[in-house]
Amino acid sequence: MKTIAKERVDEITKQTAEPAWLKDSRLKAFESYLKTPTPCNRDENWHRTEVDSLDLTTLNVIVSDSKEVKAGKEPDVIAAALAHLGKQLPFIYTTPQSVEIGNADSALLSKGVIFCSLKTALTQHADLLNKYLSSGDLSTPDFAHNDKFYLMNQSLFNCGAFFYVPKNVILESPVLNVFTSGEESSIAVFPRVIIIVEDGAKAEFVNISTSARKTATDNTALSLINSSIETVVGQGATLSYLDVSDFSDNTFAVSRVYNEVKRDASLHSSTIALGGWQIKSDIQTNLKEPGAKSDIRGVVLGAGSERYSFNTIQDHIAPDTSSTINFRVALKDSSSSAYLGTIRVSKQGQRTDSTQSNKNLLLGANAHADSIPKLEILADDVKCSHGATVGPADKEQIFYLMSRGLNNLEAEELIVTGFFRQVVQSCPVDGAGDWINNLVAEKILSSKKA
Amino acid sequence: MAAREPLLKIEDLWVSVEGKDILKGVNLTINPGEVHAIMGRNGSGKSTLSYTLMGHPRYQITGGSIIFKGEEIGELPPNERAKKGLALAFQYPVAIPGVSVSNFLRASVKAVRGKDIPVKEFRQELKAQMALLEVKDEFLSRYINDGFSGGEKKRLEILQMTLLKPALAVLDETDSGLDIDALKVVSTGINTLATKETAVLLITHYQRILNYVKPDFVHVFQSGQIVKTGGSELSEELEARGYDWVTQELTPSGVA
Ligand SMILES: Nc1ncnc2c1ncn2[C@@H]1O[C@H](COP(=O)(O)OP(=O)(O)OP(=O)(O)O)[C@@H](O)[C@H]1O
Numbered sequence: 054m055k056t057i058a059k060e061r062v063d064e065i066t067k068q069t070a071e072p073a074w075l076k077d078s079r080l081k082a083f084e085s086y087l088k089t090p091t092p093c094n095r096d097e098n099w100h101r102t103e104v105d106s107l108d109l110t111t112l113n114v115i116v117s118d119s120k121e122v123k124a125g126k127e128p129d130v131i132a133a134a135l136a137h138l139g140k141q142l143p144f145i146y147t148t149p150q151s152v153e154i155g156n157a158d159s160a161l162l163s164k165g166v167i168f169c170s171l172k173t174a175l176t177q178h179a180d181l182l183n184k185y186l187s188s189g190d191l192s193t194p195d196f197a198h199n200d201k202f203y204l205m206n207q208s209l210f211n212c213g214a215f216f217y218v219p220k221n222v223i224l225e226s227p228v229l230n231v232f233t234s235g236e237e238s239s240i241a242v243f244p245r246v247i248i249i250v251e252d253g254a255k256a257e258f259v260n261i262s263t264s265a266r267k268t269a270t271d272n273t274a275l276s277l278i279n280s281s282i283e284t285v286v287g288q289g290a291t292l293s294y295l296d297v298s299d300f301s302d303n304t305f306a307v308s309r310v311y312n313e314v315k316r317d318a319s320l321h322s323s324t325i326a327l328g329g330w331q332i333k334s335d336i337q338t339n340l341k342e343p344g345a346k347s348d349i350r351g352v353v354l355g356a357g358s359e360r361y362s363f364n365t366i367q368d369h370i371a372p373d374t375s376s377t378i379n380f381r382v383a384l385k386d387s388s389s390s391a392y393l394g395t396i397r398v399s400k401q402g403q404r405t406d407s408t409q410s411n412k413n414l415l416l417g418a419n420a421h422a423d424s425i426p427k428l429e430i431l432a433d434d435v436k437c438s439h440g441a442t443v444g445p446a447d448k449e450q451i452f453y454l455m456s457r458g459l460n461n462l463e464a465e466e467l468i469v470t471g472f473f474r475q476v477v478q479s480c481p482v483d484g485a486g487d488w489i490n491n492l493v494a495e496k497i498l499s500s501k502k503a
Numbered sequence: 504m505a506a507r508e509p510l511l512k513i514e515d516l517w518v519s520v521e522g523k524d525i526l527k528g529v530n531l532t533i534n535p536g537e538v539h540a541i542m543g544r545n546g547s548g549k550s551t552l553s554y555t556l557m558g559h560p561r562y563q564i565t566g567g568s569i570i571f572k573g574e575e576i577g578e579l580p581p582n583e584r585a586k587k588g589l590a591l592a593f594q595y596p597v598a599i600p601g602v603s604v605s606n607f608l609r610a611s612v613k614a615v616r617g618k619d620i621p622v623k624e625f626r627q628e629l630k631a632q633m634a635l636l637e638v639k640d641e642f643l644s645r646y647i648n649d650g651f652s653g654g655e656k657k658r659l660e661i662l663q664m665t666l667l668k669p670a671l672a673v674l675d676e677t678d679s680g681l682d683i684d685a686l687k688v689v690s691t692g693i694n695t696l697a698t699k700e701t702a703v704l705l706i707t708h709y710q711r712i713l714n715y716v717k718p719d720f721v722h723v724f725q726s727g728q729i730v731k732t733g734g735s736e737l738s739e740e741l742e743a744r745g746y747d748w749v750t751q752e753l754t755p756s757g758v759a
């Protein structure tokens with residue numbers, strides 16, 4: 054992998070007229086970035102991801118300086134989501150050319166809720182943002198220290214969103230942050246999303262990332278979407294986060310999610326990955342104070358030669374915390390997936406209750422799945438369980454459905470949505486279950502017959 | 504008298520599984536609306552015949568032909584056979600966790616009829632059949648055969664047959680494992696199914712079911728072949744005398 058030049062960072066800081074503290078933090082991250090070795094296939098965490106062919110010097114780093122404008126007609130991707138989740142939900146729509154705001158809700162504003170592009174936040178809410186970014190809280194994930202892509206994002210982030218929910222504000226419906234790389238290729242984009250839910254508040258956030266068109270694999274026109282998502286769930290607060298991504302075959306999508314969960318707070322997080330050349334995603338959840346709870350789910354539907362690599366880390370730092378992880382992966386054709394699930398319990402983490410489950414359904418004859426659980430437990434009074442399965446689709450199930458008139462793909466679609474159901478149906482965001490089922494069905498039914 | 508075209512004509516059908524011959528020259532003709540019963544020992548090949556008719560990929564046709572509605576169907580995928588009007592109620596229906604009965608039934612009826620049915624209309628039709636077969640509403644939201652008792656599975660199979668209204672319903676031991684009340688209910692289902700439009704091929708071990716559903720023909724299956732065919736009296740004779748009687752009768756030891 055060829056790296057990026059320092060001028061890129063300078064360009065960004067110059068063009069966006071950022072506060073000095075942010076410029077410092079970008080440069081600091083860039084220094085660490087230079088010192089950090091490029092991951093290679095020998096790393097346990099990277100062994101199914103191919104990074105050698107990524108040449109960052111050829112990528113066009115998008116520095117959109119665009120102001121927020123009011124959205125015109127809703128793009129299809131948003132219309133489809135809103136049809137299931139609620140017609141009037143506020144959204145931010147970011148493309149390499151523009152940032153659009155839709156369905157702005159004055160009721161949210163009057164409650165002190167902030168939902169805006171990261172750029173706007175850096176000018177209008179810089180102090181508030183600085184309070185969180187400089188608190189040190191957000192610098193604790195593993196990847197803050199050793200991950201080249203995370204550091205790349207921290208020095209170069211150039212779009213994204215900020216969602217702030219003040220103390221004791223209860224929101225019953227989600228806001229949508231939608232990013233698309235459009236039809237552009239050979240670009241590098243670094244979205245950063247920051248979600249702060251203050252003590253006693255309750256909120257939902259939906260993050261959608263796409264590229265406009267599925268193109269044939271063309272490595273010469275590769276794009277990098279390198280995202281960072283940070284959430285802080287305050288004492289007694291609840292955050293439901295839903296992430297849906299569907300990229301084209303020439304997109305390398307890296308994402309780093311860091312969740313920080315405080316005393317008696319709950320985090321529900323569902324990640325739905327539906328496409329991309331390679332998807333490399335780390336999700337770390339730190340259960341920082343007693344009573345913190347997290348529920349992390351994932352759904353992966355691979356096809357063609359897509360590669361997915363998910364790495365979850367549950368860090369039980371305080372006593373009396375609990376976490377559940379449920380990842381389901383269905384792979385068609387010669388797609389592959391590597392899941393690495395770490396449960397970590399510190400010495401103080403007594404009475405931790407943690408379960409982890411990863412199931413893989415192989416639909417394609419050449420599909421491949423790895424599942425690696427990792428337990429690092431230092432406390433002695435803990436309840437931890439983990440389980441993983443990898444297996445082919447049941448031919449008798451396919452035959453049963455086909456004998457009742459369904460064709461091969463229709464049968465596969467029912468089996469896969471059935472396989473995902475347990476993870477999808479209890480997603481706390483209203484309407485999300487049907488929406489996800491539709492997206493899954495679309496991907497399967499639009500694929501070529503096996 | 505002009506000869507009717509048979510609905511199904513199986514001629515000298517040979518089928519193997521994993522290289523082993525299971526069916527060894529089956530001949531069977533079924534006309535529209537007829538009820539045929541097949542009886543025979545465990546392992547004689549009855550389910551192999553039913554799977555082969557429906558097109559299970561594991562069963563390889565090594566000889567002979569299956570003509571259904573005038574067309575050779577041996578190469579058709581199972582869903583095309585279903586659309587042509589063939590249906591199989593499984594001896595051992597498989598569970599499909601996560602797929603609700605109601606979703607599946609609607610998808611299935613839509614696929615077989617080749618058009619979408621308005622939700623309300625479908626509900627009404629479904630409710631009527633469910634009442635007839637005494638299937639409780641809660642089954643609709645459950646997953647296909649998941650955690651169903653043996654008898655519940657059989658009821659769901661018959662329910663599907665009555666919804667799909669095939670030209671030929673192959674019922675593989677749909678009467679096995681049922682209590683007396685369930686047997687009556689399932690028999691009622693089979694009788695509503697067996698009309699001028701629907702022929703039935705009933706695979707069974709028990710004379711009992713034939714008291715409710717009168718077959719036009721009874722066939723005895725043995726070692727991958729139909730070795731004897733008669734009217735409904737044949738099943739009573741089998742019940743009284745067992746399969747050995749057929750075997751002995753076929754052994755040409757008494758030939759002068
Ligand atoms: N997949 C298979 N692999 C090996 N042998 C098989 C397979 N399927 C069927 N057979 C064999 O074929 C023969 C016929 O089986 P089949 O299930 O058709 O019998 P059946 O007449 O339906 O019996 P039953 O009355 O017990 O249902 C048996 O000897 C069985 O073991």
Ligand SMILES: [Mg+2]
Nearest residue numbers: 549550551594
């Ligand atoms: Mg059988």
